[in-house]
Amino acid sequence: MPSKLNDTKRSVLAGAASRTNLRVLPVPETLKVSEATVDKMVRELLGAGLVAETPAHESDVVWREADGAAVTLVITDTGLAAIGIEPGATPVETPAPDAKTSKQDAIVAMLRRPQGASIEEMTAATGWLPHSVRGWMSGAAKKRLGLELVSEKDGSGTRRYHVAALRQSAET
Known part of the structure; x- marks a missing residue:
């Protein structure tokens, strides 16, 4: 590899x-x-x-x-x-994705999946460094886009992030 x-x-x-x-x-x-x-x-x-x-x-x-x-x-x-x-x-x-899909759109789509996304998945999709993804989540996602993000560890201990409202509807 x-x-x-x-x-x-x-x-x-x-x-x-x-x-x-x-x-x-x-x-x-x-x-x-x-x-x-x-x-x-x-x-x-x-x-x-x-x-x-x-x-x-x-x-x-x-x-x-x-x-x-x-x-x-x-x-x-x-x-x-x-x-x-x-x-x-x-x-x-x-x-x-179409030619107009931005990196932000890619991350938002990943966060809206029922399983959400890990920092590693978001860095792989965007090419950003982990600190840039975290900064985007706390800045653009929460403040500018108004997304409520939830952070949880999955069964393997990997921290995953997802949009709160979507996660609640997926569990019901």
């Missing part, structure tokens, strides 16, 4: 982790990289064991053809661990 992922690879892995089917493709539209760069990056992720090939379904984006069968890519448990997400955690499908 690479010792450090760049922001682009981290964004690709975070995008896959946010999908219920864990598919890597298509890469987030917010990434402004060429097809050649995506191809090279995905090959590096494959070589590092962070993503793996799997048979493609009809609705999947095809990575390549192998022996006459379509193949796509999924994030592996190693890939999930590399971006700070516990393998086996059930992802909740978030809306597909």
